[in-house]
Amino acid sequence: xxxxxxxxxxxxxxxxxxxxxxxxxxxxxxxxxxxxxxxxxxxxxxxxxxxxxxxxxxxxxxxxxxxxxxxxxxxxxxxxx
Numbered sequence: 001x002x003x004x005x006x007x008x009x010x011x012x013x014x015x016x017x018x019x020x021x022x023x024x025x026x027x028x029x030x031x032x033x034x035x036x037x038x039x040x041x042x043x044x045x046x047x048x049x050x051x052x053x054x055x056x057x058x059x060x061x062x063x064x065x066x067x068x069x070x071x072x073x074x075x076x077x078x079x080x081x
Contacts, residue, residue, distance in 0.1 A: 075081045 072081070
């Protein structure tokens with residue numbers, strides 16, 4: 001049996017019945033599903049970046065708090081408070 005005859009025989013063979021018709025979903029429905037998944041992915045990325053920026057801004061908060069304590073102590077010692 002040659003390769004072309006074997007390939008033609010395989011192409012003509014009936015597909016096994018899986019109980020589901022794969023053509024129930026249109027191409028437009030699949031594209032909508034992909035679009036929704038990409039939008040969810042982008043929204044999660046934006047939310048993640050917003051949290052990174054927010055926590056990045058709060059990252060220097062302990063240093064700022066230490067500076068405020070030092071300034072208050074210096075003002076207390078100089079009787080400026």
